[in-house]
Amino acid sequence: MSQMNNSQARVVDPVLTSVAQGYKNNAFVGGALFPTVAVSSRGGKIIQFGKEGFQLYATGRSPGANTKRITFGYEGKPYVLESHSLEGMLPIETLQEAQNVPGIDMSSTTISSVQDIFALRLEKQQADAARNQAAYGAGNKMTLSGASQWNDPDSDPVGDVETAKEAIRQKTGKRPNVGVIGAAVFAVLKQHPKIIERTKYTGRDVPTKELLASFFGLDNLEVGDAVFSDDAGGFSDVWGKDMVLAYTKTGTVKDRGEPSYGYTYQLAGYPLVEEPYFERNPKSWVFPVTDEVAPVVAGADAGYLIINAAA
Structure with missing residues (x-):
């Protein structure tokens, strides 16, 4: 008989695992740049994209000649999923008090609290990957300073974004469909006179992120409001x-011909919650939660970084 692997050895609580898998905190926006893709192994190769789809080929074939062949996409740098585990503790006193109030499920609440911690860690990883200047070529980033930063009323946010969009289009044939800005950038854009000038025809007193997405020609613009403590x-x-x-x-990830910017690789079936157990000393129920996940930049040419957009 073969030895059990780690997943087989775990006794999983299917109900609480479904709570963990269905959890979503709307405060986190990294998934807009790194959508989640389920993978079957904890390590592998990142699917990256070449220039084959943009080349002009001699596709003609004479009788009896071999048919030309071409492949799209290729396996790039290796990725390794990171394992993250926490145990949420639920004191029996808290559980007993909650049972007196209809509609409160403390087991699910405990799992969601653990997921909040997981989600903030993942958000920080995604932001670090997206804001890593070394990940971008010279033509896919710009640094603003002084009068070019969007705090200055004479700066040109729309023009800067158009420069970024054109850089992506020239390298991928695609225009960006997603943008993520820091909270400080959003605060500046809402007060920018050139933005307000356009807003006055919409009946809005203050530009919303939806209006800004429209101004910039994006399908989706997200504002990163999350903070972390050092x-x-x-x-x-x-x-x-x-x-x-x-x-x-x-x-x-099977869409190999699409020059997508990034993915969040996550082991299929995760996060999972093992069966809770009771510890007598702290008089608490313990809920072990585990996730196996890693964000990766699959195609940096499909992204553009505007550094220090706000002062």
Whole structure:
């Protein structure tokens, strides 16, 4: 008899696992750039994209000649899923108090609290990957400073975004459909006189992210409001003062011909919740939750980074 693997050895709670898998915190926006793709193994090759789809080929064939062959996409750098585990604790006193109030399911609430922690960690990883200047070629990033930053009333946010869009189009044949901006950038754009000038015809007093998406020609514009605390107790914005534009196909990784910017690879069936158990000493129920996940940039040419968009 073969030895059980880690997944087979676990005793999974199917109900609470469905709670964990269905969880979504609307405060986090990294999935707009890195849609989740289920994978069957904890390691493999990132599907990246070449230039084959943009080349002109001599497709003619004479009688008896071999038919030319071409492949799309290729396996790039290896990826390794990261394993993350936490145990949520539910004291019996809290459970007993909650049972007196209809509609409160403390088991699900405990799992959601753990998922909040997982989601913030993943959001930070996605933001770090998207804001990594080294990931982009020289033509796929710009750094703003002084009068070019969007705090300055004479700056040109729409013009800067158009430059970014054209850079992506020239390298992929696709215009970006998604943008993510830091909260500080959103605050500046809402007050920018050139944006307000356009807004006055919409009946809105303040530009919304939906209006800004329309101005920039994007299907979706997300604002990264999430913050994280450092070891000293200070708080920082996860998405900083940058803007990331990307063409992201929210399909599956099998769409090899599409130059999609990024994915979040996640082991199929995860996150999972093992069967809860009771610990007598702290008099608490314990809910172990595990996830196997990693965000990857699959095609940096399909993205553009505007650095220090806000001062």
